[in-house]
Amino acid sequence: MPSLEPAAAGRVWRVGPGGPLPTIAAAARAAADGDVVEIEAGEYRGDVAVWLQKRLTIRGVGGQARIHADGRAAEDKAIWVLRHGQFDIENIDFVGVRVPHRNGAGIRFEAGRLQVCHCLFWDSECGILTGGGPDRGGMTLDVDGCEFGWLGDGQGQSHALYAGEIGRMRVSASYFHHGNVGHLVKSRARVNELRCNRITDEAEGRASYEVDLPNGGLAVLVGNVLQQGPGAENWHLVTFGQEGYRGGPHRLFVASNTLVNDRRAGGRFVRAVPGADEVTLLNNVLCGAGRHDLPGRVSRMNEVSVEREAFLAPDDHDYRLRAGRGWRFVVPQPEVVAGMSLVPSGQYGHPRRVEPLGYRPTRPGALHGP
Numbered sequence: 001m002p003s004l005e006p007a008a009a010g011r012v013w014r015v016g017p018g019g020p021l022p023t024i025a026a027a028a029r030a031a032a033d034g035d036v037v038e039i040e041a042g043e044y045r046g047d048v049a050v051w052l053q054k055r056l057t058i059r060g061v062g063g064q065a066r067i068h069a070d071g072r073a074a075e076d077k078a079i080w081v082l083r084h085g086q087f088d089i090e091n092i093d094f095v096g097v098r099v100p101h102r103n104g105a106g107i108r109f110e111a112g113r114l115q116v117c118h119c120l121f122w123d124s125e126c127g128i129l130t131g132g133g134p135d136r137g138g139m140t141l142d143v144d145g146c147e148f149g150w151l152g153d154g155q156g157q158s159h160a161l162y163a164g165e166i167g168r169m170r171v172s173a174s175y176f177h178h179g180n181v182g183h184l185v186k187s188r189a190r191v192n193e194l195r196c197n198r199i200t201d202e203a204e205g206r207a208s209y210e211v212d213l214p215n216g217g218l219a220v221l222v223g224n225v226l227q228q229g230p231g232a233e234n235w236h237l238v239t240f241g242q243e244g245y246r247g248g249p250h251r252l253f254v255a256s257n258t259l260v261n262d263r264r265a266g267g268r269f270v271r272a273v274p275g276a277d278e279v280t281l282l283n284n285v286l287c288g289a290g291r292h293d294l295p296g297r298v299s300r301m302n303e304v305s306v307e308r309e310a311f312l313a314p315d316d317h318d319y320r321l322r323a324g325r326g327w328r329f330v331v332p333q334p335e336v337v338a339g340m341s342l343v344p345s346g347q348y349g350h351p352r353r354v355e356p357l358g359y360r361p362t363r364p365g366a367l368h369g370p
Helices: 024-030
Strands: 012-015 035-045 049-051 055-068 078-082 085-090 092-095 105-109 112-117 120-122 126-130 140-144 147-149 161-163 168-172 175-177 185-187 191-195 198-200 211-213 218-222 225-228 236-240 251-255 258-261 268-272 278-282 285-288 291-293 299-301 304-306 311-313 318-321 346-349 353-356
Touching (some): 024 035, 024 049, 112 126, 126 140, 236 258, 285 318
Parallel strands (some): 012 035, 035 055, 078 105, 140 168, 161 185, 211 236, 218 251, 225 258, 236 268, 258 285, 285 304
Antiparallel strands (some): 346 353
16 A cells, blocks of 8 residues: 555645556545645656546646656546546646547546646647536636647647636636647636736647637636737637627626737737627737727727837747837726726736736736836
8 A cells, every 4th residue: 555644635645656656547546535646757658547536636746747648548538537526736747648539638627626737738639628518607727827839639629728618717827829720728618717828829830719718708808918820720819709609698808918910811809799798908909910800889998009019029929018108008997897807917927927017007918017
């Protein structure tokens, strides 16, 4: 039997080459509700697992624990399948998973609550894929300080992060890049909050949309850098209601973001399908060829269109605005929507962090100073 260490949350199970548990799959079978699984930093090959616990913490220790699918997938779904529970996952890399249905994920989250911090999802068909449906309204997904790169199946059916019809999705301080035809972020959640992320397809990426919210709901996008690359498959950076509104109300708030369109044929920065209850665009910076595609009932304030020369180093995705122009910041009214502030208190710092501002912004856009 493996040695156990006392912990406030339960037993601690240690996984590592020299430890009592040599594989992650063994830990998934051994751990009980409320336990902690610690995975020593290093490379794990084909070590896929199904987690059936109702409450569990899983974390890499001593650095990142990197799992390579190596042609394997739990239940032909993912590197890890999380069945139905409350999971906290930190410092794990999920690499290289593909399945016959072309939606192989680093994590397949089927029900409950999931918090993912400081994880990497790389070179797979999906990064995180959730369940969803009428009976999954209590599901929540929180993603903080993670990276999603080189994801998609090449046919547009798989996405870097795909939240199904769940209750709430929140993403912050995360870096999405180089999509392979699918969307970088797609969510059918009733409530979506994207705050201080870098969602940039970059020069080689071929993502469709940067952010797709196909069924509406309540969506708040604050302080994000969004860039559509020259090889993008579709026109739009952000879409709302593209596949038809469900339930309601449907309210979209896009505030203090920087949206850059490098698509050669131009595009659309934000598209909201007619039928939304409220669409508000405020304090955003737009760069590149394109326009919005919005319904008649929309509020737009202090949107600034600039040339690339207005940024400090756009080729390096440093979209801070140069000094010397009369920039201003318009205070939203109201400042808070359903507990979510429309005023940035920080800015995305590369890689994968939020830098606190310590002051109220004085200019539009996602980045406010060095």
